[in-house]
Amino acid sequence: MMTTVQEAEKLILAQLRDYSTENMGFEQALGRVLAEPIKADRDLPPFNRVTMDGIAINYAAIEKGISTFKIKATQAAGDEPAAIEELDECIEIMTGAVMPASVNTVIRYEDVEIRAGLASLHTRDIKPGQNLHLQGADKKDGDTLALPGQLITPAIISLAASVGKAHLLVKNVPRVVIISSGDELVDVHQTPSPYQIRKSNSYTVKAVLRLHGLKPDIIHIPDDPEVTRQQIQQCLQNYDVLLLSGGISMGKFDYIPQALEDLQVKKVFHKVAQRPGKPFWFGRHQSGILVFAFPGNPVATFMCLHKYFLTWLSATLGLAEQAPLYAVLDSDFSFQPPLQYFLQVKLQSNAQGLLMAKPIEGNGSGDFANLADTDAFLELPLERNDFRKGEVLRVLRFD
Ligand SMILES: Nc1nc2c(c(=O)[nH]1)N[C@H]1C(S)=C(S)[C@@H](COP(=O)(O)OP(=O)(O)OC[C@H]3O[C@@H](n4cnc5c(N)ncnc54)[C@H](O)[C@@H]3O)O[C@H]1N2
Ligand code: MOO
Helix, strand or coil: CCECHHHHHHHHHCCCCCCCEEEEECCCCCCCEECCCEECCCCECCCCEECCCEEEECCHHHHCCCCEEEEEEEECCCCCCCCCCCCCEEEEECCCCECCCCCCEEEEHHHEEEECCEEEECCCCCCCCCCEECCCCCECCCCEEECCCCECCHHHHHHHHHCCCCEEEEECCCCEEEEEECCCEECCCCCCCCCCEECCHHHHHHHHHHHCCCCCEEEEECCCHHHHHHHHHHHHHHCCEEEEECCCCCCCCCCHHHHHHHCCEEEEEECECEECCCCCEEEEECCCCEEEEECCCHHHHHHHHHHHHHHHHHHHCCCCCCCCEEEEECCCEECCCCCEEEEEEEEEECCCCCEEEEECCCCCCCCHHHHHHCCEEEEECCCCCEECCCCEEEEEECC
């Protein structure tokens, strides 16, 4: 019996690793996983903050029917607070300024006319304490703003900046090498012969990994058993994870499985009941190094990378688990082989707020152009062959 998708996922998740932590400049930490809490170093906001440009008055003046105020001072954001002495005085005040103790209400410029040092009100609709963002309303000094295991998004960068954390402790990421193979492949800047193609998978994988904070290296191995063995041996000395693309099916020049076996990389499984990506091979070296050997067809590599490697990476880094995503199949679809099919779909939210998945199948797992026309795989369970319009199915998003 071939390994199922669920078994494969389980076997991979039984191989989580701990790559420790590192301290880095907070700006560089975007996309990494936080390994310490971020706490407020003062109340947020740290003082009663004015939220509109205008004049600040004491509300008691409104209760007394005063509607014209002498401008006593002008206070910008960042200035020390000014003060009034009489109820018929006001302070011209700017957004972001500290609210002075002698006033409590801000009236925006739009509701005031200012002439010859006097501010006259245009409105009666004034509430005590309006246009103020009170000290500590958002968070109190010492409150936790972000937790270990959170992805460092732009919002987390903003929090780090606001509490003066120029460095953040983040989870270390594995050192990854992407290995492509095959004499039919030439590099991007080269011109392929009529029988060759340019290698693209390595760059696809690298681009996806970079989005997740990894800085993988790329190497290419020619179809030669001895060179294959030597190169993989070197990789086993220098990296935590080897991501291979190609050279693992039944081809006469697929030397990789043998080389891995010779180098004591133990197979955990080979072949998964799925399409694309059936020849997927996964193994581990006794040192703990993991080898994800993805089938070379571009869509197979792409799907396996998202389904298996990124799932493993998130779990290894302790990233809080994401709720599964579902979508509605928008036309009938049949798939006969006894494999779990990862159907390429275009997702679109409809007017009822449902996420609809439109199949755009493409021409099999060699059709990488189709990936640009789609944004997810819909996971069609192994047990069934016929799927109906309106069914809700799990989605593996890659856009
Ligand atoms: N007799 C059998 N043949 C094949 C089987 C099988 O079960 N029995 N499985 C098929 C499936 S499914 C796939 S997927 C492929 C996987 O083969 P490999 O992992 O050995 O990959 P290659 O043969 O090296 O390459 C397949 C295909 O992809 C192109 N390729 C490879 N690397 C890259 C790259 N870096 N960038 C762009 N394109 C790449 C390569 O040129 C081939 O066209 O095996 C089937 N055969
Ligand atoms: O994995 Mo293969 O991708 O079915 O062509």
